[in-house]
Amino acid sequence: MVFIVSDSVGETAEAVVKAVASQFEGRTVEIRKFPYIEDEETIKDVVLAAKESRAIIALTLVVPKLRDFLYKLAKERGVTVIDIMSPMIAAMEQLVGKRSLNQPGLVRQLDEEYFKKVEAIEFAVKYDDGRDPRGLLRADVVLVGVSRTSKTPLSMYLANRRYKVANVPLVPEVDPPEELYQIPKKKVIGLTISPDQLNMIRRERLKALGLTSQANYASLERIMQELEFAEKVMKKVGCPTINVTNKAVEEIASLILDLTGGKEQTEAQ
Structure with missing residues (x-):
């Protein structure tokens, strides 16, 4: 099972998880989405549920405070976390020489425009x-x-x-x-x-x-x-x-x- 944790809709993580799951023929992967995560209490509940379900967490949290909190808690509980966006954000910051906005939901705003x-x-x-x-x-x-x-x-x-x-x-x-x-x-x-x-x-x-x-x-x-x-x-x-x-x-x-x-x-x- 994969838990998708996002401070937006979670579509990015879901697309990646499904693409990866397609590489394992004959196996189905259950996905549970936790969108619009905005507080630490909700993260605590998600991490606890992930441990109980023996799930891994795929996250697209762009707010550093929430992302760091989830990492710390998951490590303490022995839950595997895959951060989908952070490596690309870090690489992009080096490329353009500018800090990320760290603001959730911007892709959806662009789509709406x-x-x-x-x-x-x-x-x-x-x-x-x-x-x-x-x-x-x-x-x-x-x-x-x-x-x-x-x-x-x-x-x-x-x-x-x-x-x-x-x-x-x-x-x-x-x-x-x-x-x-x-x-x-x-x-x-x-x-x-x-x-x-x-x-x-x-x-x-x-x-x-x-x-x-x-x-x-x-x-x-x-x-x-x-x-x-x-x-x-x-x-x-x-x-x-x-x-x-x-x-x-x-x-x-x-x-x-x-x-x-x-x-x-x-x-x-």
Whole structure:
């Protein structure tokens, strides 16, 4: 029997024990987990139970005080202890020249941050370009603006920082979804741009698609019509606006977070 003792979930030790047990064909190893160990009294109980069950202890305690206490007690009781993480931690400290945080549960925190990012990215893809107005009610940020004002790149950039972003294109021929007027104003950001730069961007876009740059999509007349319509919608919503002319995505994203009251969520180190 193997007792797994951890100040977190114990998944690391369990994976190692199962991998080792698989090397002994025809033998099964019973595993008992003791997660979230935070005090010496619990350690006393575990060590006593291990002695009575003739079990070995596989531990992933990163708090030195608890780890040392368990070692001392196990030695006194004649219980075998296998420390799974400490040798690697010591080697890593020498490699990076920095002390370990000795803080339990960090792997799980990283996992949670990763899944939040994935969820935000999936959200941005699902509710890109006004595909489903229902997403506006669930979004942290809603971006509105005419075509080619960086709505999609901004949605993905903010999603990588775990913000759920939806965006809505503003086109004179299509009424904005009613949901746009139902969400708090501070969640909505209007994106504006100079007509000349939008004209240049759209002409380049048409070239990339193999189409003539003289199409109505890139004409200044059409652009002015769209920008005037977008301005009216933004005023009706009552949302703040950002002029994205000659601005990088990173700069615009920072302004968006300032206006919505969000905070930059940097990657876990």
